Amino acid sequence: MYDPTKPYKHRILKLIESTWRTPYVSVRRGIYPVFTKKFSDSEIQHTDGIGTKGGYHWRARTFRSAVIDALAMNLNDLALVGATPYVLQNHIVLPEDDHEAILKIVSTLSAECRKYKIAMTGGETSIHSDTEGMDISITVSGFVKKVRTNRCRPGDVLIGLRSNGLHSNGITLVRKVLGNMYLKDCTRPTAMYLDTVLRLLKKHDINGLMHITGGAFSKLKDILDGADARITFPARFKPQPIFRKIFEAGVPSAEMYRTLNCGIGFVLSAPQKDAVHILKVVPGALRIGEVKKGTGVVYIRSAFDGAEIVI
Amino acid sequence: MYDPTKPYKHRILKLIESTWRTPYVSVRRGIYPVFTKKFSDSEIQHTDGIGTKGGYHWRARTFRSAVIDALAMNLNDLALVGATPYVLQNHIVLPEDDHEAILKIVSTLSAECRKYKIAMTGGETSIHSDTEGMDISITVSGFVKKVRTNRCRPGDVLIGLRSNGLHSNGITLVRKVLGNMYLKDCTRPTAMYLDTVLRLLKKHDINGLMHITGGAFSKLKDILDGADARITFPARFKPQPIFRKIFEAGVPSAEMYRTLNCGIGFVLSAPQKDAVHILKVVPGALRIGEVKKGTGVVYIRSAFDGAEIVI
Numbered sequence: 001m002y003d004p005t006k007p008y009k010h011r012i013l014k015l016i017e018s019t020w021r022t023p024y025v026s027v028r029r030g031i032y033p034v035f036t037k038k039f040s041d042s043e044i045q046h047t048d049g050i051g052t053k054g055g056y057h058w059r060a061r062t063f064r065s066a067v068i069d070a071l072a073m074n075l076n077d078l079a080l081v082g083a084t085p086y087v088l089q090n091h092i093v094l095p096e097d098d099h100e101a102i103l104k105i106v107s108t109l110s111a112e113c114r115k116y117k118i119a120m121t122g123g124e125t126s127i128h129s130d131t132e133g134m135d136i137s138i139t140v141s142g143f144v145k146k147v148r149t150n151r152c153r154p155g156d157v158l159i160g161l162r163s164n165g166l167h168s169n170g171i172t173l174v175r176k177v178l179g180n181m182y183l184k185d186c187t188r189p190t191a192m193y194l195d196t197v198l199r200l201l202k203k204h205d206i207n208g209l210m211h212i213t214g215g216a217f218s219k220l221k222d223i224l225d226g227a228d229a230r231i232t233f234p235a236r237f238k239p240q241p242i243f244r245k246i247f248e249a250g251v252p253s254a255e256m257y258r259t260l261n262c263g264i265g266f267v268l269s270a271p272q273k274d275a276v277h278i279l280k281v282v283p284g285a286l287r288i289g290e291v292k293k294g295t296g297v298v299y300i301r302s303a304f305d306g307a308e309i310v311i
Numbered sequence: 312m313y314d315p316t317k318p319y320k321h322r323i324l325k326l327i328e329s330t331w332r333t334p335y336v337s338v339r340r341g342i343y344p345v346f347t348k349k350f351s352d353s354e355i356q357h358t359d360g361i362g363t364k365g366g367y368h369w370r371a372r373t374f375r376s377a378v379i380d381a382l383a384m385n386l387n388d389l390a391l392v393g394a395t396p397y398v399l400q401n402h403i404v405l406p407e408d409d410h411e412a413i414l415k416i417v418s419t420l421s422a423e424c425r426k427y428k429i430a431m432t433g434g435e436t437s438i439h440s441d442t443e444g445m446d447i448s449i450t451v452s453g454f455v456k457k458v459r460t461n462r463c464r465p466g467d468v469l470i471g472l473r474s475n476g477l478h479s480n481g482i483t484l485v486r487k488v489l490g491n492m493y494l495k496d497c498t499r500p501t502a503m504y505l506d507t508v509l510r511l512l513k514k515h516d517i518n519g520l521m522h523i524t525g526g527a528f529s530k531l532k533d534i535l536d537g538a539d540a541r542i543t544f545p546a547r548f549k550p551q552p553i554f555r556k557i558f559e560a561g562v563p564s565a566e567m568y569r570t571l572n573c574g575i576g577f578v579l580s581a582p583q584k585d586a587v588h589i590l591k592v593v594p595g596a597l598r599i600g601e602v603k604k605g606t607g608v609v610y611i612r613s614a615f616d617g618a619e620i621v622i
Contacts, residue, residue, distance in 0.1 A: 028353065028458050030392065030458075030460060030461055031391055031392070031461040031533055031534055032355055032357070032388070032391060032392050033355070034353045034354070034355050034392060034394075034455050034458050035353060035354055035355065035356075036353040036354075037354070042339065042345045042346060042347040043345070043346055043347075043348070044343055044344070044345050044346065044432070045346075045398060045400050045432040045433060045450075045452070046343070046400070046433060047400040047401065047402050047433060047434055047435045047450060048402075048435050049402055049404070049435060049437055051437045051438070051439060052437075052438075052439055052440060052441070054439070055439075055441045077343070080342055080343060081341065081342070081343050081345060083345075087356060089356050089357070089358040089450045090358065091358050091359075091360055091402065091448045091450075093360070093404075093446060121355070121356040122356060122357060122358060123358055124358045124359050124360060124448070126360055126362045126363075126446070126448075127362075127363075127483070128362065128363055128365075128366075128442065128444055128446070129363060129483060130363070130366045130442060130443040130444040131439065131441060131442035131443070131444060132441040132442070133439055133441040133442060135404060135437070135439070135446075137402045137435070137437075137448060139356075139358060139400045139402075139450035141356070141452070144345050147339050147341075147345050149341060150341055150342040172438070172440060175440075222342055223342055
């Protein structure tokens with residue numbers, strides 16, 4: 001838990017407590033709070049942090065965006081199993097004991113938790129004098145009312161949801177290729193897809209769902225179930241300028257689509273009938289391809305140079 | 312979750328799956344596993360990492376000890392509410408993509424999880440090129456059959472359980488005072504108190520429990536409930552030599568007991584009758600003082616220079 005000798009401990013505890021009024025848990029206070037669930041569904045836990053991107057957020061002091069990144073990385077993965085998040089723990093690593101930064105991080109996270117009805121059940125702040133960056137890692141638990149398999153089916157339409165730029169992966173590649181510039185691109189927060197996905201799952205058959213993060217489009221292989229994905233982006237779709245800059249700096253299309261989201265942060269695989277409706281109602285949703293009988297391969301027509309990539 | 316492009320992903324997933332046979336959860340496999348609990352008690356979540364100590368473990372390649380540290384920091388805190396751990400998530404941060412280190416960490420953690428019947432429900436490995444250290448952070452959930460208040464009562468005997476040296480706190484102070492030497496002292500793992508505490512709670516009244524970590528003996532104030540703690544260590548008790556070295560390097564007694572465990576890693580506050588039995592059956596248990604009516608102050612007679620410290 002938070003170090004009791006720190007002057008900001010009580011403000012942090014107040015912020016954490018402000019998240020405990022959710023419909024999903026009741027709390028018994030004490031030296032550590034004990035939570036009792038108000039439901040008995042299956043559940044999933046998930047952990048993710050902001051990795052190398054933390055260094056950029058630290059230098060730019062974009063703490064709000066850093067929190068959104070950490071939260072979105074977790075909640076978007078929960079969306080893959082249609083889980084509703086209800087409790088989380090955080091772990092904040094900073095190179096120095098910067099009270100303003102810690103309070104900004106915890107207060108942003110508390111506000112987001114209240115919005116999503118997630119009880120923040122605790123966390124840890126750790127000062128690492130041997131790091132130059134910052135990390136915010138979150139572990140979230142979600143409950144699952146109906147356990148579904150996540151598998152594309154031949155005949156499905158592939159729908160891409162637009163990303164907000166780089167999100168939280170491939171930052172090391174960007175730094176290698178473009179140097180330490182592009183602070184704005186490297187601090188823009190990850191888009192949140194959970195709400196959209198949970199809403200769609202209530203009304204539609206969606207066979208496959210994938211969050212395009214580390215490993216990028218190669219992640220689709222985990223849900224292809226022996227079918228092939230054939231991806232051709234519509235002509236009107238342009239990846240954000242930062243992706244073109246990276247491509248033009250010499251990164252081949254195959255590596256682009258294996259490492260970066262290239263403008264698409266989430267992929268849905270749905271039967272034709274459902275896809276038509278989803279494409280109509282979700283802003284920024286694009287038809288990017290289809291699923292065919294095959295051998296579990298991802299084919300992509302690159303939006304950068306038209307090359308056909310096989311992943 | 313683990314990056315699918317990494318060659319060690321499947322070995323890691325196998326290790327994680329090896330922890331899923333516990334009496335506490337059942338698992339439905341999928342792109343993310345979904346867990347259903349076999350009980351419906353209250354629960355607690357807890358997150359902690361190894362902080363600055365990670366840098367020492369990385370340089371000494373003492374990965375096994377690093378895992379024990381991360382696990383003990385969490386499980387010992389769970390002991391404060393008498394919780395039984397049943398699922399955990401890990402977050403491993405390394406300065407480089409060292410496969411051997413990652414596998415050693417996950418295999419040690421899997422083995423410990425099997426021992427404690429904890430299902431490892433996932434985790435994340437993150438390579439931070441801007442850190443020189445290493446961090447292993449764990450989020451663990453425990454269930455609580457009987458929610459107890461954690462409060463010392465006047466008349467209680469204070470019992471100290473011996474530490475295994477520095478444990479995972481105050482490493483920054485050690486480095487400031489003694490420099491970067493003492494690698495052995497800075498990589499010795501944290502003692503595990505959970506088993507002992509859970510066993511004692513089944514048979515004994517124990518009013519107060521405290522894990523002596525960040526903040527050291529000042530943490531006792533959180534459970535004093537307006538009473539005073541009066542601590543005098545028995546003459547035969549000697550803190551480990553590393554503590555004497557730090558003291559002799561010029562750290563005053565008051566700072567020693569506010570920052571370091573000084574040989575005592577866990578404190579129990581129990582009625583006289585229970586204390587007598589606990590002191591008999593627990594190896595390394597020492598009577599270190601008593602609880603008196605007062606104003607919530609911790610008085611310590613320093614084992615280093617006999618000074619009376621007020622915290």
